[in-house]
Amino acid sequence: MPTYAVTGASGRLGRLIVDELMALDVPASDVVALARTPSKATDLAERGVRVRGGDYSRPATLNEALTGVDRLLLVSGSEPGQRVAQHASVIEAAGAAGVSRIAYTSILNADRTTNPLAGEHQDTERTLRAAGVPFTLLRNGWYTENYAGQIDQYLQRGEILGAAGTGKIAAATRRDYAAAAAAALLQDEEGNRTHELGGPAFDLSELARVVSEITGVPVTYRDLPVDEYVSRLQRAGLDEATAGFVAALDASIARGDLETDSEDLTRLLGRPVTPLTDVVRVARA
Numbered sequence: 361m362p363t364y365a366v367t368g369a370s371g372r373l374g375r376l377i378v379d380e381l382m383a384l385d386v387p388a389s390d391v392v393a394l395a396r397t398p399s400k401a402t403d404l405a406e407r408g409v410r411v412r413g414g415d416y417s418r419p420a421t422l423n424e425a426l427t428g429v430d431r432l433l434l435v436s437g438s439e440p441g442q443r444v445a446q447h448a449s450v451i452e453a454a455g456a457a458g459v460s461r462i463a464y465t466s467i468l469n470a471d472r473t474t475n476p477l478a479g480e481h482q483d484t485e486r487t488l489r490a491a492g493v494p495f496t497l498l499r500n501g502w503y504t505e506n507y508a509g510q511i512d513q514y515l516q517r518g519e520i521l522g523a524a525g526t527g528k529i530a531a532a533t534r535r536d537y538a539a540a541a542a543a544a545l546l547q548d549e550e551g552n553r554t555h556e557l558g559g560p561a562f563d564l565s566e567l568a569r570v571v572s573e574i575t576g577v578p579v580t581y582r583d584l585p586v587d588e589y590v591s592r593l594q595r596a597g598l599d600e601a602t603a604g605f606v607a608a609l610d611a612s613i614a615r616g617d618l619e620t621d622s623e624d625l626t627r628l629l630g631r632p633v634t635p636l637t638d639v640v641r642v643a644r645a
């Protein structure tokens with residue numbers, strides 16, 4: 361049995377990937393969970409998972425943590441601006457440790473996207489190509505939770521504000537992406553693989569319709585010009601840079617960057633992607 365490692369295992373996605381590996385009958389003793397702060401992953405250790413310290417910014421920890429690992433799931437870091445170097449350190453350590461496959465959580469449509477977050481993912485994909493270790497790109501779309509987590513605000517205002525136009529968002533839950541990542545890591549295959557991962561697409565008007573239907577509270581989507589959306593976000597308390605960034609994400613959605621008709625996610629899951637209605641229902645429960 362190969363040994364599997366998952367980085368960022370104290371995070372929401374990493375933790376679910378560990379969970380899904382075990383749901384696919386990988387013994388806990390064959391799973392290595394890398395966490396920057398191992399004390400945040402004691403629950404995994406209690407389940408028999410081998411928890412090791414692994415900090416993307418401290419390469420020595422990575423060399424040690426990846427010893428004996430066959431297949432690695434590199435969960436992209438959460439510190440924008442540092443991630444290219446951090447991911448490169450993980451990839452280098454994996455190569456030195458003799459890891460036979462690296463799977464990486466990239467961004468949907470990485471070949472063509474204009475999403476402001478894409479640069480670091482595109483650079484990491486280039487690093488992987490240059491590293492010479494077979495790799496699997498898990499190009500994840502948006503998490504449905506990005507919206508489900510804001511339902512209270514939508515209900516309070518009676519509207520969803522944005523600048524995404526009629527741009528479609530092929531979102532899926534963290535659980536869906538985690539299950540797909542675990543399935544991809546278990547596949548015995550050669551060469552490099554790219555999976556474009558997203559669920560059935562909705563736009564923000566459709567999101568408003570679903571929220572209204574499930575909560576019984578009327579919510580509409582109000583599309584704003586980017587500049588006006590930035591001003592609104594600033595008035596709501598965001599600093600100028602953050603407001604600009606949030607609005608730029610919506611502008612990218614309007615350009616179609618987060619849309620896909622790929623069936624890769626359903627194929628890896630072996631089941632349908634969790635519907636938006638279910639996510640909203642669970643968020644309200």
Ligand SMILES: NC(=O)c1ccc[n+]([C@@H]2O[C@H](COP(=O)([O-])OP(=O)(O)OC[C@H]3O[C@@H](n4cnc5c(N)ncnc54)[C@H](OP(=O)(O)O)[C@@H]3O)[C@@H](O)[C@H]2O)c1
Pocket residue numbers: 367368369370371372373374395396397400414415416417435436437438439446465500501502503506534
């Ligand atoms: N598709 C989307 O909609 C979307 C949305 C948000 C983020 N993302 C990306 O997807 C990744 C996973 O999402 P998530 O929801 O699981 O995020 P999360 O809950 O914030 O988890 C991020 C994980 O990365 C770890 N990490 C950050 N810096 C690290 C470092 N220097 N060394 C080692 N580990 C480090 C964190 O460790 P600590 O627990 O020690 O902080 C945490 O375990 C994010 O990091 C981000 O790249 C995608």
